Amino acid sequence: MVPILYEDKDIIVVHKPAGLESQSSRGFAPDMVSEIRRYLHNPQDIHRPAAGISGSQPPYVGVIHRLDKPVEGVMVYAKNQKSAAALSAALQDGKMEKFYMAVICGQLVDKQGVYVDYLRQDRKNNTSEIVDKSVKDAKKAALKYREMEVIHSPEDKEKMLSLIDIELLTGRHHQIRVQFAGHGTPLYGDGRYGGDISTIVDIKKEPAAVRRPLALCACHLAFLHPVTGEKLVFEIRPSGGAFNWFSVIG
Known part of the structure; x- marks a missing residue:
């Protein structure tokens, strides 16, 4: 679990x-909703169904927000419809604090700043791209970033890697991955948007793409409890992969 x-x-x-879908998967692969439902079947007092709800029904698991399959991080799920509605409204109103850590290929021009772009999602190919504001279905995407540490890549001393702290101000499809790639510093291990930069160690020695774990972690989530109104804050540290190369993580 x-x-x-x-x-x-x-x-x-x-x-x-990393590696689990954050919502119900279409096939037989494990996903977060199924894992949580399995856990909620555990015979503890807190898991007893509310009055009027049959114990034979699968436990309610409301998906509030999503993380890409290769991304690890903090997530909140609702255990009833009332809480789901309140949390979803808070998310839409921008009242959930979401911070990420990422390893990017290269070094930022400015140590901190804001990216504001317009993204268009291609549902057919499950991708997004930066487009002009005037393009149909373009949606504003904004985030704040801050450089935490810069190192020479242990895999290639001529290349630089940067550990970045990110505050997500909007929640667009593949937003962080698309924006950093669009600004010339794709996420380490991003085979979809990073191309050769983030997936090949040395193209002369390894002509075939060598896949690396995507270095992106949703490390901080804060929100008001949907019933009590208490502010809850949760934080984790990124684990494994390229994150281990940085002293501020270790």
Whole structure:
């Protein structure tokens, strides 16, 4: 079972590992919703169904936000419809604090700043791209970034890698990956948007792309409890992969 960071009768906060879908998967592969439902079947007092709900029904698991399959991070799920509605409204109103850490290929021009772009999602190919504001279906995407540490890549001393702290101000499809790639510094291990820069160690020695784990972690989530109104803050440290190369993580 995935690590549980917090649970009460209304919500459950988990540490989603990389490699799991954050919502129900279409096939037979494991996903977060199925894993949480399996956990909620555990015969504990807190898991007893509310009055009027049959114990034979699968536990309610409301998906509030999403993380890409290769991304690890903190996620909150609702255990009833009332909480789901309140959390979804908070998300839409920009009242959820979401911070990420990422390893990018290269070095930023400015040590901190804001990226504001317009993205268009291609649902057919499950990708997004930066487009002009005037393009149909273009949506504003904004984030704040801050450089935390810069190192020479252990795989190629001539290349630089940067550890970045990111505050996500909007929640667009593949937003962080698309924006950093569009500004010339793709995320390490991003085979979809990074191209050769983030997936090949040395194209002369390794002509075939060598896949690396995507270096992106949703490390901080804060929101008001949907029932009590108490502010809840949850943080994790990125684990494994390129993150281990940086002293501020280790």
